[in-house]
Amino acid sequence: MKLALLSVLAAAAIGAHAHFTMQYIWDNGVDQGQNNFLRVPPNNNPVTDVTSKDLTCNVNGLSGANVQTLSIPAGTNITFEWHQHAQRTGEDAISGGHKGAVQVYVAKAPSTAASFDGQGTVWTKIYSSGLLNAQSQQWATDVVNSNGGKHSVVLPSSLPAGEYLLRAEIIALHVAQSYPGAQFYIGCAQVKITGGGSANPPKIALPGAYKSSDPGITVNIYNNLQSYTAPGGAVWSG
Numbered sequence: 001m002k003l004a005l006l007s008v009l010a011a012a013a014i015g016a017h018a019h020f021t022m023q024y025i026w027d028n029g030v031d032q033g034q035n036n037f038l039r040v041p042p043n044n045n046p047v048t049d050v051t052s053k054d055l056t057c058n059v060n061g062l063s064g065a066n067v068q069t070l071s072i073p074a075g076t077n078i079t080f081e082w083h084q085h086a087q088r089t090g091e092d093a094i095s096g097g098h099k100g101a102v103q104v105y106v107a108k109a110p111s112t113a114a115s116f117d118g119q120g121t122v123w124t125k126i127y128s129s130g131l132l133n134a135q136s137q138q139w140a141t142d143v144v145n146s147n148g149g150k151h152s153v154v155l156p157s158s159l160p161a162g163e164y165l166l167r168a169e170i171i172a173l174h175v176a177q178s179y180p181g182a183q184f185y186i187g188c189a190q191v192k193i194t195g196g197g198s199a200n201p202p203k204i205a206l207p208g209a210y211k212s213s214d215p216g217i218t219v220n221i222y223n224n225l226q227s228y229t230a231p232g233g234a235v236w237s238g
Helices: 002-015 140-146
Strands: 021-027 070-073 077-083 100-108 121-129 131-133 150-154 162-172 183-194
Touching: 021 070, 021 183, 077 162, 077 183, 100 140, 100 150, 121 150, 131 140, 140 150, 140 162
Parallel strands: 070 183
Antiparallel strands: 021 077, 077 150, 100 121, 100 162, 162 183
16 A cells, blocks of 8 residues: 555656647658647646646637648558657656556547647547556556657558547546546647548547546556556547
């Protein structure tokens, strides 16, 4: 019990100084440059209120009027890259104390991605990774951190052509024993998909689908956790 309490206190101390943001996307292995095609939040603080519109694309993320939109073919491999500060070296990308899940969603804009606020039942989950090894307590965030802040997903080739928001999310659970406690780090990119198919994937609302009582949001990860269920439902494979 004492060991668990010490772990929680240590994680809380780390969490106070190790916030981060999504700062780069890579298109099929090509770095697109810092903050290009991204809706950049005003600071690196997390969102903690699952009912807030900030859960969509972070603070000030409901408009991309001043953001360019990246044209990509269907089936593109997109890599998201996160950092604590505006630097790629000299510190851990997201800090080892931030244990938790990594997820990616897409939402098709009615017209342009830049004018799309991402509200309503429009988001499809295409990637989710959480607790990878219960014995060693390895999390998806550990892999991201060891990979220099990067994680990748292939956009399903069956997505219809058009403009989209890509929403990457890291859920840090080091102080998630009570709500609000889970920290949502969110980055949204604007893309235009060319080619594609005619799929009509299942959709959820963000905010809307996440509840404070979800076992993937309010959870004690230091209590011999053996499994983890991320919020937002199942991944659509495309």
